[in-house]
Amino acid sequence: MSKKHIEIMDTTLRDGEQTSGVSFSASEKLTIAKLLLEELKVDRIEIASARVSEGEFQAVKNITHWTKENNYLNKVEVLTFVDNGVSINWMIEAGAKVQNLLTKGSLNHLTYQLKKTPNQHFADIKENISLAQSKDIETNIYLEDWSNGMRNSKEYVFEFLEFLASQPVKRIMLPDTLGVLTPSESFEFIKEIKDKYPNTHFDFHTHNDYDLGVSNAIEGIKAGADGLHLTINGMGERAGNAPMASTIAVINDYLPNVTINANEKALYTVSKLVENFSGILIPANKPIVGANVFTQTAGIHADGDNKNNLYFSDLMPERFGRKRQYALGKSSGKANIQKNLQELGLQLNDDDLKKVTQRIIELGDKKQVVTKEDLPYIISDVLDRTYDEKVTVNSYVLTHAKGLNPSTTVSITIEEETFEENSQGDGQFDAFMNALRKIFKKKKMILPALIDYAVRIPPGSNSDALCETIITWKSDTKEFKTRGLDSDQTVSAIIATEKMLNIITN
Numbered sequence: 001m002s003k004k005h006i007e008i009m010d011t012t013l014r015d016g017e018q019t020s021g022v023s024f025s026a027s028e029k030l031t032i033a034k035l036l037l038e039e040l041k042v043d044r045i046e047i048a049s050a051r052v053s054e055g056e057f058q059a060v061k062n063i064t065h066w067t068k069e070n071n072y073l074n075k076v077e078v079l080t081f082v083d084n085g086v087s088i089n090w091m092i093e094a095g096a097k098v099q100n101l102l103t104k105g106s107l108n109h110l111t112y113q114l115k116k117t118p119n120q121h122f123a124d125i126k127e128n129i130s131l132a133q134s135k136d137i138e139t140n141i142y143l144e145d146w147s148n149g150m151r152n153s154k155e156y157v158f159e160f161l162e163f164l165a166s167q168p169v170k171r172i173m174l175p176d177t178l179g180v181l182t183p184s185e186s187f188e189f190i191k192e193i194k195d196k197y198p199n200t201h202f203d204f205h206t207h208n209d210y211d212l213g214v215s216n217a218i219e220g221i222k223a224g225a226d227g228l229h230l231t232i233n234g235m236g237e238r239a240g241n242a243p244m245a246s247t248i249a250v251i252n253d254y255l256p257n258v259t260i261n262a263n264e265k266a267l268y269t270v271s272k273l274v275e276n277f278s279g280i281l282i283p284a285n286k287p288i289v290g291a292n293v294f295t296q297t298a299g300i301h302a303d304g305d306n307k308n309n310l311y312f313s314d315l316m317p318e319r320f321g322r323k324r325q326y327a328l329g330k331s332s333g334k335a336n337i338q339k340n341l342q343e344l345g346l347q348l349n350d351d352d353l354k355k356v357t358q359r360i361i362e363l364g365d366k367k368q369v370v371t372k373e374d375l376p377y378i379i380s381d382v383l384d385r386t387y388d389e390k391v392t393v394n395s396y397v398l399t400h401a402k403g404l405n406p407s408t409t410v411s412i413t414i415e416e417e418t419f420e421e422n423s424q425g426d427g428q429f430d431a432f433m434n435a436l437r438k439i440f441k442k443k444k445m446i447l448p449a450l451i452d453y454a455v456r457i458p459p460g461s462n463s464d465a466l467c468e469t470i471i472t473w474k475s476d477t478k479e480f481k482t483r484g485l486d487s488d489q490t491v492s493a494i495i496a497t498e499k500m501l502n503i504i505t506n
């Protein structure tokens with residue numbers, strides 16, 4: 001059986017820009033248009049509504065100028081209106097060659113919005129199409145609210161299609177304007193139309209109000225639709241349109257008799273660029289392009305990846321120019337940590353791996369995001385405890401109040417003997433150290449002097465979850481450093497101090 005080619009029309013720059021709060025500048029539109037046509041390689045792009053603004057005019061002009069030089073001009077479309085040729089003149093002046101004419105696809109819209117009869121509407125459309133033809137403009141027709149038209153005024157829709165059959169129209173575009181169709185209705189309605197007009201090109205334009213945009217688009221293709229309208233990241237009016245990335249993946253994986261022009265490897269780059277320009281963040285769990293969708297969090301999944309690829313699916317990240325990641329946190333097992341260590345080129349023995357795993361779980365329990373970049377810091381924090389644990393900081397209270405000296409109460413255990421002391425200081429950590437000095441005085445020990453105190457967030461870390469404090473100490477006999485790592489700066493300094501206490505008592 002020969003495969004059918006389905007045209008992909010991207011409408012990020014028109015319907016996508018109808019996302020509340022989004023306005024692309026002319027140069028952003030040009031950059032996105034170039035990526036869509038040259039990297040993603042979709043068949044067509046809809047770039048603007050005619051007559052929106054002077055900025056929009058400039059955007060269309062820039063894109064048509066570039067597409068003309070690169071032989072893409074007939075891939076660039078502009079939404080126009082039945083307005084006695086005003087939008088046609090606008091788009092011609094901006095250099096565009098294909099109009100997507102907005103007409104009424106339901107009797108309700110026609111009657112209550114345009115207040116016209118079907119014959120009056122058809123006459124206006126006919127006039128528009130012949131004007132376009134006389135000016136060498138190609139016409140596609142949108143039947144706005146077509147889905148409700150099929151539900152409530154089917155006779156009108158078929159009368160309209162019969163009229164269009166006599167017109168020089170290249171494509172008929174069927175929008176589910178309010179995103180109300182179910183997948184089975186999408187199939188049924190498109191099939192009914194394609195059975196009657198098998199040789200006419202029909203695009204299907206779905207919206208996502210019930211989160212059915214992708215399912216409806218797929219059912220539309222199964223029923224015979226010849227093209228789909230999609231947007232990057234599913235941007236668009238209200239709940240948006242069917243998202244490009246997941247629709248492309250479903251077509252490639254589940255419709256073997258269909259071919260499309262869309263380079264899966266470019267999807268992520270385009271999505272990120274559109275996220276950037278639009279300011280609309282991609283949800284982390286958005287299929288294909290979300291930050292988390294190729295991250296295994298549960299240890300059991302990472303373990304399964306090592307054992308005959310038990311968690312394999314066709315949605316492999318490399319397909320989309322992405323990489324599998326293994327999250328670090330409270331549900332990480334040793335397998336997640338091993339995967340991250342491999343990437344960093346690090347190796348740990350079983351004992352050390354157990355300690356590091358335990359520390360990551362503790363940090364994860366505090367709801368902290370732990371990243372691969374944090375790992376070397378956690379390893380040094382855990383593995384430089386090369387002493388017998390003789391001193392434990394049991395508890396402390398640190399207070400800081402305007403107009404009062406910082407103060408502390410500290411309880412520590414030294415070789416099974418517990419001590420508690422209060423103290424004040426110039427700052428909270430100074431107060432903490434003063435309390436420790438009092439305790440160690442009872443043991444006839446002098447604590448080393450603190451000669452440097454450095455705090456940093458592990459560089460390269462994507463999260464601000466961890467904070468490292470490195471303290472340099474000087475006693476009569478030696479100078480040494482200890483480090484502490486925690487999500488809280490003061491706690492990280494206290495961990496570094498506890499290590500110092502253990503070093504001097506060992």
Ligand SMILES: CC(C)C(=O)C(=O)O
Pocket residue numbers: 015102142144145175176177178205207
């Ligand atoms: C403007 C029209 C064509 C539209 O986007 C829709 O009906 O969904």
